[in-house]
Amino acid sequence: MRIVFISYLHPAVAPGGEQQLAYELFQAALRQGHDAYLIAALEAEHEAVYGKPGAPIVPMPGEERQYFYFPQRYDFLHLSVGDWRSVQFLRELIERLAPEVVHFHHYHRVGVESIRAARQAAPGAVIGMTFHEMMAICLADGQMVKKNSRELCQAASPVACNKCFPDLRPEFVTLRAARLQAFLAECDVFVFPSEFLAERYVDWGLPPEKCVAIANGQVNLGDEFDRSQHSRQVNRFGFFGQFLDNKGVDVILDALLVLGREKRIPEAGIVVEINGGNKQYATQAFLEKVLRQTEELKKVTTGRIEVRERGPYGRDQLAERMASVDWVLVPSTWWEIFGLVVSEAWMFGRPVIASAIAGLKERITPGVNGFTFAPRDARALADLMAALAGDEEQWSEVNEAIEQPWTEIEMFEAYRSVWEEIAEQRRDVGGIAVDAPDVAVVKPPRKEARKKPAGRAAAPV
Amino acid sequence: MAKTFPVSVPKFDERHYLDVNANAKDAIKSGNVDGAFEHYLRHGIDENKYTLIRREATTLACSADRFLVSESGFCLLLGWLADEGCDPPRFRLVGGDFNVEIPPTAIFRHARKDVEESVKGGAYDYGFVAFGQSPSKSLLKQSLLFQINSVAGAFQTKITPELISDKRLMDILLQMIAVTEAHAGKEVTLYQFLSGAAGGSLVELFRTHVAASTASPYIERFRPRKVSHSFISVLFGSTEPIKLQPILFNAAKVDFGEWIYVCNSPEDAGAVLCYARLISDLYDVMITVIVLGDNAGFGAANNVAIEHAASDRIIIINPDIHVFPAHAAQVQRVLSDGDFGTTLWGGLLFYDEHTLMHSGMYIDADSFVRRNSLNRHDEAAVSSCRLLRVEHFDKSVPFNERDWQEPREVTAITGAVMAFNKAQFEQVNGFSTQYIYGHYEDADLSLRWKKSVGQVAVHPFLRLIHLEGQGSRARGEEYRGASIANRHFFSANHADSLDKRRKPARPRAAAGSDRAAAAARGR
Numbered sequence: 001m002r003i004v005f006i007s008y009l010h011p012a013v014a015p016g017g018e019q020q021l022a023y024e025l026f027q028a029a030l031r032q033g034h035d036a037y038l039i040a041a042l043e044a045e046h047e048a049v050y051g052k053p054g055a056p057i058v059p060m061p062g063e064e065r066q067y068f069y070f071p072q073r074y075d076f077l078h079l080s081v082g083d084w085r086s087v088q089f090l091r092e093l094i095e096r097l098a099p100e101v102v103h104f105h106h107y108h109r110v111g112v113e114s115i116r117a118a119r120q121a122a123p124g125a126v127i128g129m130t131f132h133e134m135m136a137i138c139l140a141d142g143q144m145v146k147k148n149s150r151e152l153c154q155a156a157s158p159v160a161c162n163k164c165f166p167d168l169r170p171e172f173v174t175l176r177a178a179r180l181q182a183f184l185a186e187c188d189v190f191v192f193p194s195e196f197l198a199e200r201y202v203d204w205g206l207p208p209e210k211c212v213a214i215a216n217g218q219v220n221l222g223d224e225f226d227r228s229q230h231s232r233q234v235n236r237f238g239f240f241g242q243f244l245d246n247k248g249v250d251v252i253l254d255a256l257l258v259l260g261r262e263k264r265i266p267e268a269g270i271v272v273e274i275n276g277g278n279k280q281y282a283t284q285a286f287l288e289k290v291l292r293q294t295e296e297l298k299k300v301t302t303g304r305i306e307v308r309e310r311g312p313y314g315r316d317q318l319a320e321r322m323a324s325v326d327w328v329l330v331p332s333t334w335w336e337i338f339g340l341v342v343s344e345a346w347m348f349g350r351p352v353i354a355s356a357i358a359g360l361k362e363r364i365t366p367g368v369n370g371f372t373f374a375p376r377d378a379r380a381l382a383d384l385m386a387a388l389a390g391d392e393e394q395w396s397e398v399n400e401a402i403e404q405p406w407t408e409i410e411m412f413e414a415y416r417s418v419w420e421e422i423a424e425q426r427r428d429v430g431g432i433a434v435d436a437p438d439v440a441v442v443k444p445p446r447k448e449a450r451k452k453p454a455g456r457a458a459a460p461v
Numbered sequence: 462m463a464k465t466f467p468v469s470v471p472k473f474d475e476r477h478y479l480d481v482n483a484n485a486k487d488a489i490k491s492g493n494v495d496g497a498f499e500h501y502l503r504h505g506i507d508e509n510k511y512t513l514i515r516r517e518a519t520t521l522a523c524s525a526d527r528f529l530v531s532e533s534g535f536c537l538l539l540g541w542l543a544d545e546g547c548d549p550p551r552f553r554l555v556g557g558d559f560n561v562e563i564p565p566t567a568i569f570r571h572a573r574k575d576v577e578e579s580v581k582g583g584a585y586d587y588g589f590v591a592f593g594q595s596p597s598k599s600l601l602k603q604s605l606l607f608q609i610n611s612v613a614g615a616f617q618t619k620i621t622p623e624l625i626s627d628k629r630l631m632d633i634l635l636q637m638i639a640v641t642e643a644h645a646g647k648e649v650t651l652y653q654f655l656s657g658a659a660g661g662s663l664v665e666l667f668r669t670h671v672a673a674s675t676a677s678p679y680i681e682r683f684r685p686r687k688v689s690h691s692f693i694s695v696l697f698g699s700t701e702p703i704k705l706q707p708i709l710f711n712a713a714k715v716d717f718g719e720w721i722y723v724c725n726s727p728e729d730a731g732a733v734l735c736y737a738r739l740i741s742d743l744y745d746v747m748i749t750v751i752v753l754g755d756n757a758g759f760g761a762a763n764n765v766a767i768e769h770a771a772s773d774r775i776i777i778i779n780p781d782i783h784v785f786p787a788h789a790a791q792v793q794r795v796l797s798d799g800d801f802g803t804t805l806w807g808g809l810l811f812y813d814e815h816t817l818m819h820s821g822m823y824i825d826a827d828s829f830v831r832r833n834s835l836n837r838h839d840e841a842a843v844s845s846c847r848l849l850r851v852e853h854f855d856k857s858v859p860f861n862e863r864d865w866q867e868p869r870e871v872t873a874i875t876g877a878v879m880a881f882n883k884a885q886f887e888q889v890n891g892f893s894t895q896y897i898y899g900h901y902e903d904a905d906l907s908l909r910w911k912k913s914v915g916q917v918a919v920h921p922f923l924r925l926i927h928l929e930g931q932g933s934r935a936r937g938e939e940y941r942g943a944s945i946a947n948r949h950f951f952s953a954n955h956a957d958s959l960d961k962r963r964k965p966a967r968p969r970a971a972a973g974s975d976r977a978a979a980a981a982r983g984r
Binding site for chain 1: 783
C-alpha cells in the first residue's frame with residue numbers, strides 16, 4: 001500500500017505528541033512493508049534553517065521518503081494556507097507519489113485547503129484525518145478552556161467563543177466552522193484517539209458515519225524494563241509531560257499542601273518528581289503560582305515532602321525516569337484527549353493517578369489499571385496520594401493488571417484495516433468521482449466503534 | 462418707537478439721509494415708519510447706510526484652525542468664531558488681486574465644547590466648517606487673508622493652506638459631519654449645508670475621487686469560461702469574504718457562475734488575488750478580481766464590475782451574504798432559470814438565527830426642527846427639515862413559509878442582494894455615484910428602476926443569510942459621515958417619492974407579466 005502521511009512538525013525538528021505519532025505510524029508502515037512517505041509542515045521559523053530558496057517543499061536532509069513543507073500565507077483563524085503556490089507544490093508532490101492513502105495528522109500549518117488538494121492529486125485515494133486536539137472547534141489553541149476564567153468549556157458556541165474572543169463576532173464562529181467543515185468533508189474517514197474527542201467533533205458537525213476511534217500506539221520502550229520493580233516505601237510519585245498551565249502541576253502542589261496543612265503525610269514521607277519540559281511556554285501567572293506553592297510547601301511540610309524538579313526528558317531517558325517513581329500522576333486540568341503519558345507509564349508498569357476527564361477517564365478503570373480523581377480537585381488527589389503512598393499491595397495488584405499499551409505496529413494495522421475497508425467498499429460502488437467525494441463516501445463498517453470502541457482498532461482506547 | 466431708549470443725533474440731516482437711502486422713502490410712504498429719523502434708528506445704523514455715526518468695529522474672537530486645499534482645488538476651512546449677538550457675518554478669502562466670498566450655504570456652524578469652556582459657556586455654536594471648490598485648482602494654494610465681517614465686529618488673519626489630496630480632504634469633511642453636534646440641531650444645520658452649494662461640491666469631490674479610483678482598474682480572471690450569470694461582491698478592508706463565500710456556496714452546490722470580487726482596498730489585493738487563484742484551482746471555478754485604485758464606494762465599484770462581467774445576468778451579493786444549505790437548492794433553481802426580465806429582484810434575507818432580516822424596503826421620514834437657543838434668529842436659516850428613512854420590512858420577524866410562495870413588489874430592495882439583467886441596469890445608468898462610499902444608493906436605484914424600467918420585487922426563493930455589517934471594515938468616522946450626507950442627498954432626490962408612499966403598505970404580489978416571477982410562482 002502506498003501511503004502519504006502529512007503531519008504538523010516533525011519530531012526531529014520539534015518534539016510533540018502529534019508529530020511523534022505520525023512519525024511512528026510512518027515508520028510502522030515501512031516496517032510492515034508498505035511504501036510510505038511523510039510530509040511534515042513546519043513553522044515559518046524553521047524555513048531559514050531547513051528551507052531552500054523558492055522551494056515550498058524540500059526533502060528532509062539525510063532522510064529518505066520524508067519531506068519538509070513550508071506553507072506560505074498561513075492564517076491561523078481559518079487554519080488556512082492562502083498561497084496557491086504552496087498548495088500547488090503539495091498537490092504536485094502527492095500526484096507524483098500517487099498514493100492509495102493520504103492521511104493527515106493535523107490541519108494547523110498544513111492548511112485545510114491541502115485536503116482538497118490531496119483529493120485533486122489522488123482522486124481514488126482514501127483520505128483520512130486524525131484529530132489530536134480541538135483546534136477546529138476552539139480558537140483558544142484547541143484546549144476548550146475559557147481564556148479568562150480558565151474554566152473548562154463544555155461546548156463551543158458562537159456566543160461562548162465570543163466571550164473568549166470579543167473581537168470576533170459570534171457570526172464569525174459559525175462561518176469559520178462552516179468553512180472548515182466544507183474542507184473536511186473531502187475526507188473519507190476521521191480518526192480520533194478517544195471517544196471523547198470523537199463525540200466533541202460529532203457535536204461540532206462532523207458526520208458520525210465517517211468517525212472512528214483508534215487508540216494511539218507507541219514504540220514500546222519498556223521491553224527490557226522490570227515492570228514489577230518499585231521503591232521500598234512505594235511513596236514516589238512522578239509527573240511526566242509539559243510543564244504548562246493545563247497539565248496540573250499546580251494541582252499536585254495544592255494536594256501536597258493539603259496533606260502538609262492537615263498533617264496527613266505518611267510516616268515515610270512523599271517524594272514527587274516533576275519531569276516537565278517546555279516551561280517557557282507556561283504563563284507567567286502560572287509559574288508565579290507554582291513558585292508561591294513551592295515556598296508555602298517548605299513551610300508546612302517540615303521536610304517530609306520532597307519535590308524534585310528534574311526538567312525535560314528525552315524518550316531515551318524515559319526508562320530511567322520511570323524507574324525512579326512508583327506512581328505516575330496525570331492531573332491534567334484540560335480535556336486531555338488521550339494521554340500519551342498514561343501509555344508511557346503503562347509501558348513500565350507504573351500505576352497512574354489521573355484526572356477523571358476526557359480521554360484519561362476513558363482509559364483508566366479506577367482500582368483496576370489506575371486511579372482517578374475529580375479534575376482540578378486537589379483535595380481528592382491528596383486523599384488518593386495519602387491512601388496509596390506505602391500501599392505495596394494495591395500497587396502490585398494494579399501493576400499486574402496493567403496491560404501493555406498498543407504498539408505503533410498495532411496502531412498502524414488498525415489504521416490499515418480502516419483504509420482497506422473504505423477502499424474495498426469504494427471498489428464495490430465503482431470508485432469516487434473527484435468532484436463529489438463527500439457524496440459517495442462509503443460508510444466504514446467500524447463506524448459503531450466510535451460509540452462502543454470494542455472493535456480491533458478501538459479496544460485499547 | 463415705544464419702549465426703546467430715547468436717542469438723539471444732533472447732526473442728523475433728514476434730507477441727505479433720504480437722498481442716499483431709497484428704502485427709507487419707501488418705508489415712510491408705506492407707513493412702516495413715521496419718518497427718516499425713525500428709519501435711521503431702526504435700520505440705517507445697522508445697515509451702515511449713513512456714516513454720520515462713526516464707530517470702532519469690535520474685533521471678534523476667532524480662530525482659523527485649519528485651512529485645507531486639495532489637489533483639485535476643493536477647500537475646507539475649520540475654526541471657531543465668537544460672534545454671539547452679532548448679525549450674520551460674511552466670510553471672505555482675500556488674495557493679492559482677488560476676493561473669494563464664501564456663501565452662507567457653504568458654511569455650517571457646530572458646537573465646540575473647548576471654546577465654550579474657555580470663551581463663554583452656553584448653547585452657542587461657535588464652530589464653523591466652510592467648504593467649497595475654487596474654480597481654479599491653484600488659486601487658493603497660497604497664503605491668504607481670512608476675513609470675517611459683520612456690522613458689529615470683524616476679524617482678519619493670514620492663513621496658509623495645508624495641501625492635501627482630494628480623498629483626505631473629503632474624509633476630513635465627512636468626519637466633521639459625523640462627529641460634530643450643533644446646539645441649533647445637527648440635522649437642520651447639515652440640511653442647509655448639504656442641500657446647498659456645499660452639498661453639490663461634496664458630491665463633485667466624491668465623483669472626482671471615484672473617477673481617479675476607477676480610471677484604470679486591474680482585472681485578472683482565473684479559469685475564465687462562458688457563464689450564465691455573474692456574482693459580484695465588493696470587498697473593503699477585509700479578505701474574509703473570499704476565504705468564505707466561494708467555499709460555502711460551492712459546498713452547498715450553488716453554481717455561482719463567475720464570482721467577481723471588486724477590491725476597494727488595494728492594499729488587500731495581494732491576498733485577494735492569491736485566494737482567488739487558490740480557490741479557482743481547487744474547485745475549478747471562475748473567479749474574477751478587479752482591483753480599484755482606492756475605495757470608490759459600493760455603487761461605483763459595482764458599476765465597474767458589471768461593465769466587466771462575463772455574463773448578462775448579474776447577482777450582487779454583499780460580502781456578508783451566505784447560503785443556507787437548506788435553501789441552496791431553491792437558490793440554485795432561481796439561478797438556473799432564464800431571464801430576470803425587467804424586474805429588479807431582491808432576496809429574502811435572514812439572520813443566521815433564521816429569522817427574517819429583509820423582505821424589501823419602504824421609505825419613511827423623520828422631521829427635525831431648528832433649536833435657536835443662543836443662536837441668532839436668522840430668517841434665512843432653514844427652520845425645519847424632513848429626512849427620508851429607508852426601512853426594512855419584517856426585520857427580525859419569524860419566517861412563515863406560506864407567506865412567501867410568490868414574488869412581492871416592494872418600493873425598494875437592499876443592495877445586499879440584487880439580481881437583474883445587465884441591459885436594464887445600463888438603462889438606468891447603473892448606480893448613482895452621488896452617494897458617497899455606501900448607503901442609500903440601493904434605494905435610489907430601486908426608485909429610478911421603478912420609474913423607468915420595471916418593477917422591483919422580492920423573489921420568494923432567493924433565500925440567503927445576511928450577516929449585516931460583517932463583510933467589510935468600514936470603521937472610520939468618514940463612513941458614518943458619508944452615510945449621514947447620503948441620507949440628505951437621498952432625501953433631496955426623492956422627497957416626492959415619500960409623499961406617495963407615506964404609509965408603508967404591505968408589499969403586494971408582483972405583476973404576473975414577468976417571466977421570472979411567473980416561474981417563481983410556478984414552483
